[in-house]
Every structure is written in C-alpha cells, then in structure tokens.
Amino acid sequence: MSKHENVWMPDPTQAESTRLFQWMKKLGFTDYDSFHQKSVEDPDWFWKEVVNELGVEWYTPFKKTLDLSAGPAFPKWFDGGIMNVAHLALDRWAGNPFKKNAVALYWEGDDGVRLSYTYQELHDEVNRIANGLNSLGITQGDNVLLYMPMIPETVIAMLALSKTGAVFSPAFSGYKEEALLSRLKASKAKALITADGFFRRGKSIRMKDEADLAADHCPSLEHIIVVERTGIEIDWNPYRDVQWSSLRKNGNAFKTEPMHADDPFMIIYTSGTTGKPKGAVHSHAGFPIKAAFDAGICMDVRAGDTVFWYTDMGWMMGPFLVYGGLINGASVVLFEGTPDYPAPSRLWELVERYKVTHLGISPTLVRSLMRHGKEWLRQHDKTSLKLIASTGEPWNPDPWHWLFKHAGQKKVPIFNYSGGTEISGGILGNVLIKPIQPVTFNAALPGMDADVWNERGESVTNEVGELVIKTPWVGMTNSFYQDDKRYLSTYWNRFKDTWVHGDWALKDEKGYFTITGRSDDVLNVAGKRLGPAEVESVLVDHEAVSEAGVIGVPHAIKGEEPVAFVILSPLYEEGDVLLEELQLYMERKLGKALAPKRMHFVKDLPKTRNAKVMRRAIKSAYLNHSSGDLSALENPDTVEEIRKIGASHLNERE
Structure with a gap:
C-alpha cells in the first residue's frame, strides 16, 4: 500500500x-x-x-x-x-467535589508494585512536600534539578516546586556524572532531588552515587533530597542530604504562590x-x-x-x-x-x-x-x-x-x-x-x-x-x-x-x-539531499532487516556517501551473500547514486531510553571522532561495536 x-x-x-x-x-x-x-x-x-x-x-x-x-x-x-x-x-x-475522588495518577514499578492517587490524595501529598521544600528555604525563583526515575514522587516534586514558585529542571534518569554536572551548573541549582536508585529489568540501578559525584563540583547546591525507592545502601552526607520522608511531616494546606503568566x-x-x-x-x-x-x-x-x-x-x-x-x-x-x-x-x-x-x-x-x-x-x-x-x-x-x-x-x-x-x-x-x-x-x-x-x-x-x-x-x-x-x-x-x-x-x-x-542529519550525496530516514525506510522494507540506522560520511568525489548499519531479523544470519543481496536491493530501490555502498551488520543501534536512535553516536564512533555527551544512551556498548567496525574499515576509506 x-x-x-x-x-x-x-x-x-x-x-x-x-x-x-x-x-x-x-x-x-x-x-x-x-x-x-x-x-x-x-x-x-x-x-x-x-x-x-x-x-x-x-x-x-x-x-x-x-x-x-x-x-x-x-x-x-x-x-x-x-x-x-x-x-x-x-x-x-482537588477542590471540585465531582472530581477530587477521580484517579489522577496510576503508577507501576518495574517490579510490579502499583500505586494510585486521586486528585485529592495527590493534592494532599503535594502540599506536604511543598511545606517541606519551603522549610529548606526553597522559594520563588530558586532552581531545582530533578534527577528522578518514573515514580510518583517525581510528579509530586514537580507540582510542589511550582506551588512554591520555584523552577524545576528535569534530567534524564540515565545520565552520569558529567551530564548531570553540566545541567546543575548551567541552571545554578540550589537543590537536587533524586532517588537512591530504581528498578530496571529486575535489577536495581544506582542513582545517588552519580548525584554525589556531580554535586561535589557544584558550589550553588545546598541540598540533595533523596527518595528511598530501592532501599539499597548509599553514602549519606548529613550536612547536605535530606530524606524525602522527612519533608512529609507538615500536612497543613500550602498556599499556592501566585505567579505571572510568563514567570x-x-x-x-x-x-x-x-x-x-x-x-x-x-x-x-x-x-x-x-x-x-x-x-x-x-x-x-x-x-x-x-x-x-x-x-x-x-x-x-x-x-x-x-x-x-x-x-x-x-x-x-x-x-x-x-x-x-x-x-x-x-x-x-x-x-x-x-x-x-x-x-x-x-x-x-x-x-x-x-x-x-x-x-x-x-x-x-x-x-x-x-x-x-x-x-x-x-x-x-x-x-x-x-x-x-x-x-x-x-x-x-x-x-x-x-x-x-x-x-x-x-x-x-x-x-x-x-x-x-x-x-x-x-x-x-x-x-x-x-x-x-x-x-x-x-x-x-x-x-x-x-x-x-x-x-x-x-x-x-x-x-x-x-x-x-x-x-x-x-x-x-x-x-x-x-x-x-x-x-x-x-x-x-x-x-x-x-x-x-533533522537538517543536521541530512545527507548531501553529489548535490542530492537525502534524509537518513528515507534510506532506513527502504532498508526495513526488506524482510531480512529488523532495524537500520543510516549516516553520511565524507566521500572524495560525492562529498558525502550513506553508510548503513543493519540489525537482521531473527530468521536471517550475517554473511556476504545476504550483504550483496541487500546492496543490490538498495540499488534497485534508490538507484546506484544514492544507495549505500557500505553496509554493516550490528547487534543493536545506539538508542536513548525512549528508544530513539542516536545517529550522531553512530557517526562519531564510525569515524572515530569525539562522541560528546552520550550519557543519554540506554546501550552505550553499541557505540564500541561500531567504533571497532569503523577502525577496521579506516584504511579502505582512506
């Protein structure tokens, strides 16, 4: 069709x-x-x-x-x-008698634990945390970084910070020290809200460790607030660290701060x-x-x-x-x-x-x-x-x-x-x-x-x-x-x-x-614009291909040429015969001028946690360039596989 x-x-x-x-x-x-x-x-x-x-x-x-x-x-x-x-x-x-008992938030953990909050229950919990934040001196205009997994406390913190007039900055839960520190410094964060860790594929993933490493180099930071999600043992700094549970003590109503529309x-x-x-x-x-x-x-x-x-x-x-x-x-x-x-x-x-x-x-x-x-x-x-x-x-x-x-x-x-x-x-x-x-x-x-x-x-x-x-x-x-x-x-x-x-x-x-x-991803092959997604679409139309990632690399004559990285469907095995078949298939579909002359079989492609392929990580690894910030990757080992492929083909490219 x-x-x-x-x-x-x-x-x-x-x-x-x-x-x-x-x-x-x-x-x-x-x-x-x-x-x-x-x-x-x-x-x-x-x-x-x-x-x-x-x-x-x-x-x-x-x-x-x-x-x-x-x-x-x-x-x-x-x-x-x-x-x-x-x-x-x-x-x-929460103030609407017909709405306050409706469910606002459902949560399910990796381990199958489930919670739900009505609008009234969520409102009460947000008030508790807003009071707690206020007691730490977090008020209107303060910047607070959220380095949190997808747990109810993340939403509660966002709403509580807005109630106080503070500004929150959410950071990807998979970031490591360097990426976290750059965001802490850039936002001049007064506080960091994190968790001891979270569960992923049945394993506990540590977070507080990375938060500590970054926090040690951020002079603006006064507090690290820690949600005890997993119960794993963590280092504790009594002068800086605050238990989330300790912020919940004051259950009184918290008056929401009136803010200008463009605040x-x-x-x-x-x-x-x-x-x-x-x-x-x-x-x-x-x-x-x-x-x-x-x-x-x-x-x-x-x-x-x-x-x-x-x-x-x-x-x-x-x-x-x-x-x-x-x-x-x-x-x-x-x-x-x-x-x-x-x-x-x-x-x-x-x-x-x-x-x-x-x-x-x-x-x-x-x-x-x-x-x-x-x-x-x-x-x-x-x-x-x-x-x-x-x-x-x-x-x-x-x-x-x-x-x-x-x-x-x-x-x-x-x-x-x-x-x-x-x-x-x-x-x-x-x-x-x-x-x-x-x-x-x-x-x-x-x-x-x-x-x-x-x-x-x-x-x-x-x-x-x-x-x-x-x-x-x-x-x-x-x-x-x-x-x-x-x-x-x-x-x-x-x-x-x-x-x-x-x-x-x-x-x-x-x-x-x-x-x-993306216009910064686009390939310019002998003056012809070629979006990488166009090439990827043709590749995954072949029954042997499960996923594909395409980048542009320098070419002495064309200026740039496409290189494809292919994940095979389970029923197919890597081999020269299949590689040749795919290359001929792409030439038929795109024409010789635009079809990738070089294809590589890989086990996986570099992806962020929300399953987005990071093409710049493919390109930098293949060309053996600095990859910049890759802490958002779910599977950083894929980059090394591509770097090795690139190194083995370096002489050919030169």
Whole structure:
C-alpha cells in the first residue's frame, strides 16, 4: 500500500463529536483548513479562545493576550495575568467535589508494585512536600534539578516546586556524572532531588552515587533530597542530604504562590554534541497550556480518559504527559520499567490493566516490539484505546502498518506528532477530523503557522526544505536560560522573523507533511539531499532487516556517501551473500547514486531510553571522532561495536 493512501477515515459522527470539531463549530467553522488559517492570521484571538476552552483559571485575569513589542522571538503572552500551573493541573480539581475522588495518577514499578492517587490524595501529598521544600528555604525563583526515575514522587516534586514558585529542571534518569554536572551548573541549582536508585529489568540501578559525584563540583547546591525507592545502601552526607520522608511531616494546606503568566516554571535542557547544554525556559502559561491544548483539543483527551506515554521525565514528553493529562482532568500512567520486561507483552498488559485510552510510543519502540511477533499483542484487551500517538523520529511504513493493524485493528487512529522541547508540544500532527495516511502528518496543528521553505526562503510543495514557523505561539520557549544570543542564533538567524526548526520536511499539494530527518542529519550525496530516514525506510522494507540506522560520511568525489548499519531479523544470519543481496536491493530501490555502498551488520543501534536512535553516536564512533555527551544512551556498548567496525574499515576509506 502506498504511504500516500488514506488508511484511516474519520466516521462523520465520530469526527463531529471530537473536542476539536465541537470547538471549531462554536467559533463558527466547520472546515479545518479555513479554521487553521484564521488561527495563524490572528494568534491574539486564537490563543485567547484556547485558554477559554481549556478553562484556564486566573488569580488575576490578563489584560492583553499577545505583546510583540520586543519582536517575534520574544513574545509576551497573557500580559498582566496571574496564575500557577499547580492550580491549573491539581488544585482546581482537588477542590471540585465531582472530581477530587477521580484517579489522577496510576503508577507501576518495574517490579510490579502499583500505586494510585486521586486528585485529592495527590493534592494532599503535594502540599506536604511543598511545606517541606519551603522549610529548606526553597522559594520563588530558586532552581531545582530533578534527577528522578518514573515514580510518583517525581510528579509530586514537580507540582510542589511550582506551588512554591520555584523552577524545576528535569534530567534524564540515565545520565552520569558529567551530564548531570553540566545541567546543575548551567541552571545554578540550589537543590537536587533524586532517588537512591530504581528498578530496571529486575535489577536495581544506582542513582545517588552519580548525584554525589556531580554535586561535589557544584558550589550553588545546598541540598540533595533523596527518595528511598530501592532501599539499597548509599553514602549519606548529613550536612547536605535530606530524606524525602522527612519533608512529609507538615500536612497543613500550602498556599499556592501566585505567579505571572510568563514567570518560568521549568527549564528543560536539550543534549548537545559538545559544550554547554541548551536550557529551554518555559513559563506557567506556556508549556502547560500548549501541552494541554495539543492533548485535549487535538488528541481529544477528556476528563475520565487515561493517558500513558512511554518516556522519561527528562524528555519533553514526560512533562507533556503530566500537564497534558492533568490539566484536562484525565488520569496519567507513570511506568518505571521497560515495555518488554519480564515479557514482550508488558506494554499491552499496562494498556489493559489501566484501560489506557491514549498511548504514546516511538517508531523505534514499535520496531523493537515487532521482533517478538504479534502474538504478544493478542494476549491483552486493547479495546480501551481511542488513539495511539507517536513522536521522536520519522516513521518507516512497515512498522506504522504493523502498529495500525495489530495494535489498533485498523480502527484506532495513529496521531503522528512532531515538535520539540522548545515548542512545548507539536508543530505537526494528525487531526482527527481529516483522513490519516501512513508515516505522514495530515496538518499543521491549530495556531502553528508551519511551512516548508527552500534555501531562498520560498514556500515549496513536493520538495524537501526547511520546516519553519512564521508566527509565534503559546509554549514557545522564552529563550535559552541566560543565553539569548545562542537562542537567536539557533532558531532566528536564517530568515527574518522566522523560526527555523532544524527538520527537513516535505509538504504535498493536499497539505500533508512528511518529516525526512533533522537538517543536521541530512545527507548531501553529489548535490542530492537525502534524509537518513528515507534510506532506513527502504532498508526495513526488506524482510531480512529488523532495524537500520543510516549516516553520511565524507566521500572524495560525492562529498558525502550513506553508510548503513543493519540489525537482521531473527530468521536471517550475517554473511556476504545476504550483504550483496541487500546492496543490490538498495540499488534497485534508490538507484546506484544514492544507495549505500557500505553496509554493516550490528547487534543493536545506539538508542536513548525512549528508544530513539542516536545517529550522531553512530557517526562519531564510525569515524572515530569525539562522541560528546552520550550519557543519554540506554546501550552505550553499541557505540564500541561500531567504533571497532569503523577502525577496521579506516584504511579502505582512506
């Protein structure tokens, strides 16, 4: 089946019952394209309507929706508005007699331990921790780093810090000393909240050790607050370390701190290849409202639904899960473990147990689950699913169809979702009132003035170009933390008053978008642009290939040539005959000029914990260059395998 065919069609009754359509109709629209056009032509009107529709409660109403006096790179939203995200996500529901006893948070540990919190119970626990934090002197404007596994205390800490007016910065739970220290120093953190460790694949993984190593070199740090998750023995510094349990002593109500709409509530760092990480600054009325809008209006999350995104709190989709779910009055599922442990059915077991309505996963995760076969899906009831969302990387057609057919029975829409840490959510998605095609995105999301431009800044159709955003939106990062210059050079230095996102994209004449890869990943083979995901898609279409990663390496004549790293399906064995077959297959599919001349069989590809392939790690290892910060990798041993392959082919390349 062509990826350009409509494979999911919204039933008219179903489409008209969505929150998006009902809202559009209330605003006088029944056609998505004309509604979207209005949303980007008049952002002042649009985002005012968004906060009204989401029921955002203000301590003091805002006077002006959008102020662009400092230019489009520095918009000021909801000027004069006083609010707090903790009130928006929690306080108002705990104070609602019809909502306070509904489940806000389900949690399941790797070891099978389960907990749940109603909105009232979560509110009470957040108050306890807010009082405890306050007793340590953590108050409005202080920065606190969260180095936490996916446990309830992580969400409790986030909400408690917002209540006090402090700013939290979530770090990936797999980071080691160097990456952790760079974020502690960059944020000038006053406190670090961590755990003794967590459980993963039945083993306890230590965290406090890494926290101590980093903390010893961070002069701003006054406290390390430790959740005793595993009970393993840890070093204890009585002058710096604080037990989480000791913060819970004061159960009195804590008055939520009134904050300006553009006051920061979170700094989330993106990994760089080298140097200082980039800290995207997000405000109380920025990230939470964009996340809640995308989840609630675009993905149709409603009060009473259950949202589960397989992620880490250090990645953007962790906070998205929390605020996208709770602000809409839904339940969120937090999972400490891995989707295929102790059996490949674990993910689907969670879907059945918690009656998950909205499931978020990555294409790489789907490819890894495909290896185990579809029988594991059949063991569990998945009829609760209303939507499956995916983000993190471009799709290949085969895993997309596999997920659509076997997990969703060809009935559940797959909401492709692409945006980023600095976006607070999505630029592109699959709105539920238009047909959905495999791999692609059927729309720029409401309020997102997205386009594809060539190198001259001209809008192009059916041609790969830079994904750009032409109008500011709620949720746009308020610059990088204490680094306006880097922020402007990263997003605003290419075209005047235009955000250049760093993705190569293609838009067709029907308004469907395809992401072909990061523009810094793109291959330029003899003047021809080639997205690595395009080559990977062709490779995994071959029955022998389970997964593939493609990079570009220098070539004396072409400038660059693609090199492929292939994980074979279980029924196939490595060998020269198969290698030759794959090379001929790629030449047939892509042509000799673009097909990889060099392919290598590998046992695995370097991946982050949320199963995203890290191509720069492949490239740096293969070329024997410095790899920069690789602490986000789930499987660092794969890098060494690739480095050895690269070394053995060095003479050939030279």
